[in-house]
Each structure stands twice: as structure tokens, then as C-alpha cells.
Amino acid sequence: MKSLIIGIVAGILCTFSFIPQVAKIIRTKHTKDLSLITFSALSLGVFLWLIYGLMIKEFPVIAANAVTLILSLTIVMMKIKHG
Amino acid sequence: MKSLIIGIVAGILCTFSFIPQVAKIIRTKHTKDLSLITFSALSLGVFLWLIYGLMIKEFPVIAANAVTLILSLTIVMMKIKHG
Numbered sequence: 001m002k003s004l005i006i007g008i009v010a011g012i013l014c015t016f017s018f019i020p021q022v023a024k025i026i027r028t029k030h031t032k033d034l035s036l037i038t039f040s041a042l043s044l045g046v047f048l049w050l051i052y053g054l055m056i057k058e059f060p061v062i063a064a065n066a067v068t069l070i071l072s073l074t075i076v077m078m079k080i081k082h083g
Numbered sequence: 084m085k086s087l088i089i090g091i092v093a094g095i096l097c098t099f100s101f102i103p104q105v106a107k108i109i110r111t112k113h114t115k116d117l118s119l120i121t122f123s124a125l126s127l128g129v130f131l132w133l134i135y136g137l138m139i140k141e142f143p144v145i146a147a148n149a150v151t152l153i154l155s156l157t158i159v160m161m162k163i164k165h166g
Contacts, residue, residue, distance in 0.1 A: 009128075009131055010129070010131035012128075013127055013128030013131065014132070016124070017120075017122075017124035018121055020124070021121040023118075024116070024118045030115070033107070033114055034116055034117065035106075037100075038103045042097060042100040042101075044096055045093050045094070045100055046093070046097065048090075048092055048096065049093040049097070051089055052090045055085070055086040055089065
């Protein structure tokens, strides 16, 4: 039970951690210091976690990774746009 | 079985995705565009995943999050150093 709560808090933190990065890029329009490979690999990894969640029909895995994928892909697209 | 392979590939991608970001910072010494809040929240989240892995005694969860924590904390420390 204790481990379940820690898992949920961990998932929420990791999922929403990318919001300040997205906000910062929207504000500054600067992405030069960000690694395109990092956020592309992360997006692909999170996409596979989403597929995994759909295959094992686990809603928390699906929801968390769907949100992270949107944020991560937003960073990739803004990195491509701003360079 | 198919879902297990997808989960393993997803975990490997997400874990090692931060290596290019660490390498880029070491090379350029520039971290201005990175969000300190993002990588701090991510580090805390990954730390909690590590605790979760230790509690449920799942080696893949422990190993993946230990590696990610080292990479994420490295980014946080370099961000604090380079600003």
C-alpha cells in the first residue's frame, strides 16, 4: 500500500516534470541547449510505454505516458522549430 | 511476451535518452535553455521510482531508475553550476 502511494507520486512527478520545460521554451523561444536526440529518444520510449500500457490494459500506464508523450513531442517540435 | 519486449525496449530508451543531453552540456557548458524545475522534479520522481523498486524488490525498476537518477542529477548539478 505504501509502495503504491510512492509509485503514484513518482508517476505524477515524472509525468508533469516536463511542463516547466515546455513553459520555458514558450516564454523564451530558445532551445539551443536542449538535446534533440534526448527528447526524440524519450518520446519514442514513452510512445512504447503507451503501447505497452494499451497491450496490458493498464489505465495508469496509458494515462501517464499519453500526457508525457504530448509534452515530450511538444519539446521535440519546438526544438526543431527554434533550433 | 510481446508486451514484455516492448516494455524492456521502452525502459532502455527512456533510461539512456538523457546521455546525449549530459554529453551536450559537457561539450558546450551551456544549460541556459534547460528548466531547473523540470530536471529537479524528474530527479525526485525517479528517486521515488527507485524507492518503489526497492520496496517491491523489482530489479529492472531498481536498475533503470538508478541509471536515470544519476543522469538526471548530473544535469541538475551542471545546470546549477553553469546557470
